[in-house]
Amino acid sequence: MKRGVVLIILLALLIGLTIWITSIGQLGIYRTFTYGEILHDTKEHLQMVFIAVLIGTAVGVPSGILITRPGFTKLIPPVLGGANIGQSIPSLALIAIMAPLIGFGLKAAVVALFIYGLLPILRNSYVAMRNIDPAMIEAARGMGMTRRQILRRIELPLARPVVIAGIRISTVITVGTAELAVLVGGGGLGRITLTGVFAREPLLILQGAAPTAALAISLGFMIVSIERWLTPRGLKVRAKVS
Numbered sequence: 001m002k003r004g005v006v007l008i009i010l011l012a013l014l015i016g017l018t019i020w021i022t023s024i025g026q027l028g029i030y031r032t033f034t035y036g037e038i039l040h041d042t043k044e045h046l047q048m049v050f051i052a053v054l055i056g057t058a059v060g061v062p063s064g065i066l067i068t069r070p071g072f073t074k075l076i077p078p079v080l081g082g083a084n085i086g087q088s089i090p091s092l093a094l095i096a097i098m099a100p101l102i103g104f105g106l107k108a109a110v111v112a113l114f115i116y117g118l119l120p121i122l123r124n125s126y127v128a129m130r131n132i133d134p135a136m137i138e139a140a141r142g143m144g145m146t147r148r149q150i151l152r153r154i155e156l157p158l159a160r161p162v163v164i165a166g167i168r169i170s171t172v173i174t175v176g177t178a179e180l181a182v183l184v185g186g187g188g189l190g191r192i193t194l195t196g197v198f199a200r201e202p203l204l205i206l207q208g209a210a211p212t213a214a215l216a217i218s219l220g221f222m223i224v225s226i227e228r229w230l231t232p233r234g235l236k237v238r239a240k241v242s
Contacts, residue, residue, distance in 0.1 A: 007217055014214040021207045032207055033192050042211060045188035048106065048181055049174045049219070052113035056121050056174075057167055059114075064125025064163075065151075076126070083122045086115040091177045099184040109178070109186025116177055117170040124166025128159035164227040168220050175216040179208070189215075 018038070025032030033041075060083075067075045086094075094116055098108035132155055140150045179190035189212045196204025 004221075007221060011214055011217050011221075014210045014217070018207060018210045018214070021203050021210075024203070030203060032203060033195075038189075038192070038207070038211060041187065041189045041191055041208075042215065044186075045175070045178055045190075045212070045215065048109050048113060048178050048186055048188055049171065049215075051110050052117060052174050052178075053167065053171050055110070055114045056118045056170055060118050060121030060166070060170075061125045061163060064122045065129055065159075067126060068129040080123065080126065083119040087119040089116075091116055092180055092183075095177075095180050095184055095186075104185035106186055108184045109181035109188075112184075113174050113178055113181070117174040120166045120169040120173065121163075122166075124169075125159070125163050128162035128166075129155060131162075132158050160230060161227055164223060164230075168223040168227075171219050171223060172216045175212060175219060179212055 021032055022035055022038065024030045025034065063079055066072050067079050089097075091112075095109065095112040098112040102108040102111060136154060136158075137150060140154050145153070178186070178188050179193055181188050182190035182194055189208050191208070193205055193208030193212070196202070196206075196208060
């Protein structure tokens with residue numbers, strides 16, 4: 001509860017800071033970006049993040065589950081190792097590498113963001129499935145459940161909170177990393193931030209960084225809310241007791 005209040009206060013401060021800086025520009029006191037430009041860049045930023053996280057979820061969750069299945073455990077080192085390599089490369093270098101390989105634009109930015117944000121989703125999916133109590137699996141088998149039924153009715157509901165936590169972490173990372181996408185023609189709020197950096201104008205830097213931070217907080221809060229909504233009531237009560 002306290003954490004939620006702090007996040008709401010921080011979010012309000014970031015939004016208020018953005019409005020204040022933009023208002024200064026409208027009054028002609030200082031040159032800043034307009035509300036229309038901020039809204040346009042925010043839409044581009046959200047588009048990149050949404051596509052990258054959606055692809056990361058579509059790849060990471062099934063892959064994390066697959067390598068825990070009998071007969072596929074040999075794939076654990078190469079799969080997790082490959083994802084680790086992707087995130088070990090500096091974000092700026094990874095985005096820059098994509099431009100000559102794929103071309104400048106949204107596609108290069110999305111591919112780089114997908115690679116950089118894949119590890120938390122993949123790792124959390126793997127860990128969530130591995131940490132399920134084997135006794136519960138054996139009990140389900142004793143009741144006559146098939147492997148598919150155990151996966152759908154037992155394993156996935158228990159693993160869901162950890163999996164969604166990985167998606168949340170990936171989303172927050174992707175929002176911040178997407179600031180650099182403008183360097184390869186990806187657009188987004190990084191256009192405002194980097195304009196301020198190159199012009200050495202602190203207010204312009206804040207005008208781009210503040211909405212980016214607000215976006216990360218908002219998306220993280222939304223994903224946590226979705227996770228709580230999806231969690232069965234029995235698991236919620238159990239979590240509170242423990």
